[in-house]
Each structure stands twice: as C-alpha cells, then as structure tokens.
Amino acid sequence: MVISRKQESPKCDIFINKVKLKQTEKFKYLGTIISNDGKTNRGISARTAQAKMKTILTNKHISIETRKRALQCYIEPVLVYGCEA
Secondary structure, three states, rough: OOOOOOOOOOOOOOEEEEEOOOOOOOOEOOOEEEEEEOOOOOOHHHHHHHHOHHHHHHHOOOHHHHHHHHHHHHHHHHHHHHOOO
C-alpha cells in the first residue's frame, strides 16, 4: 500500500523474491484499519464491532467453549503480537 494525500494514489511495483506484491487500498494493523490516504476513520465501525465482543465473552447463556473460541480468534492474536513487539 502506498500512502498519499493525492486523490489517486500512485502505482508502485514492489517485489519480494521476484514476486510482485498486490497493492491494496486499506489494511488492518493491530485492529486499526489504515487506508491509502493515511486516515483511520474507517476503523470506527470495526472497533464498535470489537467492543460488542464483551457481550459475547461475558454472556452466561453462551457456552464456555464458544466464549473460549471467540477469545482465541479475536483477542489472543493481538495479545501475542503485543508480546512479540
């Protein structure tokens, strides 16, 4: 991804081991969606959805196995990355 203030982002060819990488308009980094214009506004709805995870993790009517699975899928990767950094 190329971050630029211009309306149309410049095209760049980036290669790793002679393999061309696909250029994208946005990506997710530590739960924040970053767009090619450098803004993080698009991540607000994603953060709202993540906040709703609290109701799943604390709901006594949802089985413990389902809550553990949700924890492993959504929370654990961020924690592991934070420990590595």
